[in-house]
Amino acid sequence: MSASNLIRRRSVYDVAMKVAVIGSGISGAVCASTLAKNGVSVTIFDSARGPGGRMSQRREVGEDGKELTFDHGAPFFCVTNPDAISLVHEWESIGFVSQWKQVFGSFDSASNKFLGFQQEEDHTNNNKKYVGVPGMNSISKALCNHSGVESMFGTGIAKMEWLEEDIPWLLKDSKGQNLGRFHGVVASDKNIVSPRFTQLTGLPPPLDLSLVPELATTKLQDIPVLPCFSLMLAFKEPLSLMPAKGLSFKNSEILSWAHCDSTKPGRSTDSDRWILHSTPGYASSVIAKTGLQKLSSETLNQIAEEMFKEFQCSGLVNSLPFFMKAHRWGSAFPAKSIAVEERCLWDRNRNLAICGDFCVSPNVEGAILSGLAAASKLLQASSCRL
Ligand SMILES: Cc1cc2nc3c(=O)[nH]c(=O)nc-3n(C[C@H](O)[C@H](O)[C@H](O)COP(=O)(O)OP(=O)(O)OC[C@H]3O[C@@H](n4cnc5c(N)ncnc54)[C@H](O)[C@@H]3O)c2cc1C
Structure with missing residues (x-):
């Protein structure tokens, strides 16, 4: 079922899920606003000072x-x-x-x-x-302002920890500061698992791939x-x-x-x-x-x-x-595009979606479709929780 169909069918009162979206580029912003339209409580984190990513x-x-x-x-x-x-x-x-x-x-x-x-x-x-x-960033800006979306700019995610608890994801910044607990996470930048993150920050990538063995085979690290x-x-x-x-x-x-x-x-x-x-x-x-x-x-x-x-x-x-x-x-x-059919990567055991233009096609449309697909996965997961 597409995210847009789910929007029509779901009531805003029937979901009690907190999702973190990493990245306010167009894929993350589309995903966040689609989730929020369906009553999911969303927090967007972006290491940049404002929204838009490569559409800034x-x-x-x-x-x-x-x-x-x-x-x-x-x-x-x-x-x-x-x-x-x-x-x-x-x-x-x-x-x-x-x-x-x-x-x-x-x-x-x-x-x-x-x-x-x-x-x-x-x-x-x-x-x-x-x-x-x-401006090109006006789209992400408007989507990040959607009711139900909280935006945290200048806040890079440096660590994604999985705890075996009711609200399992714990996100931290580069100083080890706790940024909140979430039922699900959408990461809209491949850097969260790539050595490029280490080249740029000197820190290990935020996501340890051994947590998500289903995704470890996708070659996400070396696109x-x-x-x-x-x-x-x-x-x-x-x-x-x-x-x-x-x-x-x-x-x-x-x-x-x-x-x-x-x-x-x-x-x-x-x-x-x-x-x-x-x-x-x-x-x-x-x-x-x-x-x-x-x-x-x-x-x-x-x-x-x-x-x-x-x-x-x-x-x-x-x-x-x-x-x-x-x-x-x-x-x-x-x-390279790594999920042309599925449009995003999804680990159902961890409620973790990875989206972005690198999944579908190297352009804005590919990023939009990937963000919609990630939202759809999270919404299906949230309906299973009810
Ligand atoms: C020069 C140039 C020209 C282009 N020309 C075109 C064109 O003509 N037509 C077209 O359709 N597309 C074009 N594109 C491509 C288009 O911009 C991208 O495909 C699209 O914007 C990608 O969106 P995205 O959400 O996948 O990724 P991004 O926009 O890269 O968003 C990822 C976001 O995640 C944030 N982030 C990353 N890591 C972290 C972290 N650890 N914690 C918090 N935040 C994090 C980043 O700051 C960024 O804001 C162009 C791109 C460039 C650079």
Whole structure:
């Protein structure tokens, strides 16, 4: 039974379950709000300062003191699955999602020519590009504010302990502080079992896989990932030579994508703000030299210069930005999907679901579907408890 069917069938009074959701990216936020709609008491924990994960929005300040916002992760998303479409239509009707209708182009860096355009009127059905309003993180923000969801930002989960008691899961932060007891847990980041967590924090991964032998065989620990650099640019005036507001690059070793963020609905138009994405190959070559530790501003500036120079080579950039800053996404895209059929991992003995884009497909839609599937598993488990 799908999570949306369960929503219709269950009463909010018949569930007494406390669930922790680790991560407020779109998969965790969709899961949390779906559970809360069904009367489950949900606490979301995110180590980041705010919601959104890879759909976050970066706030910067220009030299004139004015705020600059950039969707420096996912720039937009498309949906084709009926469950995802109906959820996105619901969000659209509430007002925190909107279609982004602009001209998009495919640019060949070898010939310095556009290969083709998608015009505004071509944005039909599967071509529709959706964005959060006023930022990509607005979706997670709204879902985390759903009644029945408590959100704890700046709170990373460092330890998931299983106690043989009525409320068995105990979560702790990196200082060993007790963050609460829960009947079930949804983890929306594969890092909870991966050595990458140790690389980043120096601590063992939060979840000991011997607790969940059913999941231990899924190779969750070593899902390959593709990195990406985002370059945030702000220009005083619109780039007048540019015939498209979003460009995918062909035959560039450095750039894969560029878009004008300030043309999305609900954004400030005080400046013309662009975001460039590097190719995974370029990002991997940088990371091979620098490792995964925090990058110096000198290195980030050098990356920014290289990416901007490639953008200028298109011949379409006729002014210099007054703001320019690079950001590294060490794990921008999972390079493998590990639960395409089931859409999430589930250990019924522990009431533990693991969801995220790495389960279904490396995009927002995959993450939405995975979050819905995780909620469905928990709701079925909660109905068995009654
Ligand atoms: C540069 C870039 C471009 C992209 N372009 C597109 C695109 O055009 N279209 C598209 O559909 N998708 C795109 N994507 C992919 C899309 O952003 C992701 O597929 C989607 O956002 C993944 O959501 P998620 O919930 O699975 O994971 P995430 O968004 O990564 O959420 C995981 C959350 O868990 C938190 N977390 C992790 N560990 C812990 C812990 N121990 N304790 C507490 N919190 C923790 C993290 O802080 C994070 O907020 C892009 C991504 C990037 C980076």
